[in-house]
Amino acid sequence: MRNESYKRSMKTITGRRETALREAEERTTKVCLQVPRIREIQNQLQQTGGKIAKAVFSKQDSRTQIEQIMLDNIRLQQEQRQLLEASGYPTDYLEIEYFCRFCEDTGYWQGHQCECLKKLIAENNALEFNRGSSLSLASFDSFSLDYYPEGDSLHAASSHRIMTEILEFCQTYAARFQKNASSVLMMGDTGLGKTHLSLAIAGDIMKRGYTVLYVSAPDLFRKLQNEYYGRGDQGISMMDTILSADLVIIDDLGAEIENQFNTASLYNIVNTKLNAKQPVIINTNLVPKELERRYSSRVASRLMTMYQCLKFVGKDIRLIKLKNGES
Ligand SMILES: [Zn+2]
Incomplete structure (x- = not known):
């Protein structure tokens, strides 16, 4: 690669x-x-x-x-x-x-x-990482609010209203995106559209020339670990790629193996990007308590206070789609 x-x-x-x-x-x-x-x-x-x-x-x-x-x-x-x-x-x-x-x-x-060559290699690395993902498949247009019922009794506000607000937030975030945009934490159960909306943001801003690194947490930590133990590709490191991307999207935080290396790496990434005033979008099924238990209160409190938190609600869209005979 x-x-x-x-x-x-x-x-x-x-x-x-x-x-x-x-x-x-x-x-x-x-x-x-x-x-x-x-x-x-x-x-x-x-x-x-x-x-x-x-x-x-x-x-x-x-x-x-x-x-x-x-x-x-x-x-x-x-x-x-x-x-x-x-x-x-x-x-x-x-x-x-x-x-x-x-x-x-x-x-x-x-x-x-030269710096210009290093920058290009990092950008091409990000493109390479993204190639395997469904980066081009998701857009705001294909995000349907029909799957979020109005007036379900589980929540004070209907999931339809909350998800309408979240969709609008993401559209505005993409439209106003700059290199120093705020970071976003998308929380909620599996299948509520976190991946879809973060990929829609990615697709939108990539059209305007921003570089996006999209990576799932298990993939990210495996690559970092391989590099740390000298098993990775030589040359531009994953951390360099993370630093050079205008937006980093870490999908499915919590799905990776639980160990000290991963906890320390997450802390390092969150801190480094916050200090550099560079945005990250993190998606997770974990609730705040679980975040704190797994990644320490230091990381959890940074995520909960320095990131814009979006709490996705509703029922697993993929299950609803399956029931309705859609793919
Ligand atoms: Zn040069």
């Missing part, structure tokens, strides 16, 4: 470089048609390297010759800038505009992977 993400990322970077070079070429062609003198200047500037090489091997005073070539070079560049300005162009109009000014779209800078 790591290799695939790396290849994909390098392809993007090579594409960026080709675009930057082509656009500079196009700008030059356009300007030279308008100001022919600039073509002459460009030709002379291109000969600089050859002239210097010749001077180095010349029997006469090399240094004076090289100094003269450099001086000519500066004068030519000055003239070019003046010509550009006089024709209404910015003075740096013919320079190559790289996407990344550090690595100049090569992916490597000072002998290491």
Whole structure:
């Protein structure tokens, strides 16, 4: 998987470089048609390297010759800038505009992977993780309130009214989503639409270019554990991917194996993302008391106070759908 993400990322970077070079070429062609003198200047500037090489091997005073070539070079560049300005162009109009000014779209800078390459790999990793999920299947349109009856006696408010509010909250959350959006805790029994609505949020904001990492709790902790014990893929870690995603969705918290490693990892993720002011959506069947017992009161209280809590109500939609003969 790591290799695939790396290849994909390098392809993007090579594409960026080709675009930057082509656009500079196009700008030059356009300007030279308008100001022919600039073509002459460009030709002379291109000969600089050859002239210097010749001077180095010349029997006469090399240094004076090289100094003269450099001086000519500066004068030519000055003239070019003046010509550009006089024709209404910015003075740096013919320079190559790289996407990344550090690595100049090569992916490597000072002998290491450039930040732009690391970011792309993390994004591609998130896409890779998401591929296996039903990320594209759920939308707000396909979320039906018909399954939540009005006036059921179990709750003070009908589940229909509560779920209408929750649906509206999620739609507004997606519409107003920003990188520093609040985190959300979706609580309630299995089959009440927590996964559906969190995936609908994901689908909505991904269309606007945000990166989303969707992962089930059992998968997440297994990957973290494999990495911790050195059995995972080398390169960009799961934690890096979690940190770089604009929104992380952890589905089905509580379905994973109960152990100290998982508890510590959850604490670490919740804390790190809160400190970075980056949103997380956590879905769980656990009630507050169970959250506290499993993950300590420190984690539970952070989730209950720092996250927006949505309490899903109703009857298991999947069972109702089965009874009605729907899939
Ligand atoms: Zn770069």
